Amino acid sequence: MAVSLQAAVSNTLEPTIVATPTVAVVMGSDSDLPTLKPAVSALEDLGVHVEVRVLSAHRTPLEMMDFARHAKQLGFLVIIAGAGGAAHLPGMMASLTTLPVIGVPVKSRSLSGVDSLHSIVQMPGGIPVATVAIDGGLNAGLLAAQILAISDSSLSERLEEYRQQLHDMVVAKDARLKDLGVDAYLDVMSNS
Numbered sequence: 001m002a003v004s005l006q007a008a009v010s011n012t013l014e015p016t017i018v019a020t021p022t023v024a025v026v027m028g029s030d031s032d033l034p035t036l037k038p039a040v041s042a043l044e045d046l047g048v049h050v051e052v053r054v055l056s057a058h059r060t061p062l063e064m065m066d067f068a069r070h071a072k073q074l075g076f077l078v079i080i081a082g083a084g085g086a087a088h089l090p091g092m093m094a095s096l097t098t099l100p101v102i103g104v105p106v107k108s109r110s111l112s113g114v115d116s117l118h119s120i121v122q123m124p125g126g127i128p129v130a131t132v133a134i135d136g137g138l139n140a141g142l143l144a145a146q147i148l149a150i151s152d153s154s155l156s157e158r159l160e161e162y163r164q165q166l167h168d169m170v171v172a173k174d175a176r177l178k179d180l181g182v183d184a185y186l187d188v189m190s191n192s
């Protein structure tokens with residue numbers, strides 16, 4: 001049975017929700033939400049409080065600027081920013097705050113997200129954005145948690161548990177593949 005990485009976290013960790021907003025997950029459009037959802041889920045499963053916003057660098061630039069400029073005062077420690085196409089949101093957010101910004105290139109309809117990736121990853125010196133893979137919402141959430149875990153030992157332990165679960169899941173798959181053989185394993189995969 002195929003088990004997603006997200007499910008591996010969701011099924012086993014008991015969340016300990018902290019009261020204050022910690023990670024802001026912002027996106028240029030609500031059409032980006034499916035890509036950012038794995039980041040939100042991973043963080044919530046790890047007990048990190050998340051605030052989710054739609055803030056467009058092009059359609060609501062003033063609201064986007066206001067949020068980015070006040071994010072630190074509002075108590076956020078890390079910003080995840082996802083956008084597609086001419087994906088200026090992560091870079092613009094990063095230009096307005098010294099909080100770490102993780103950029104998520106959203107797979108675009110016309111250019112499959114290569115445009116988003118190039119727009120986000122090629123930041124000029126001085127204004128960094130930590131860019132994950134196209135549609136890499138899960139890794140953005142985990143990277144944000146790893147940044148927070150530097151000063152949060154209980155979160156660090158949860159991340160260690162998560163890594164152990166990933167390890168155990170792959171070991172179990174390896175054993176099952178050896179047991180069933182290639183054809184039967186693929187049959188089970190295609191039916192699950």
Ligand code: RP5
Nearest residue numbers: 028029031032083084085106
């Ligand atoms: C970007 O334009 C958004 O981040 C989104 O990925 C893309 C398309 O937006 P919609 O036309 O779907 O609202 O600003």
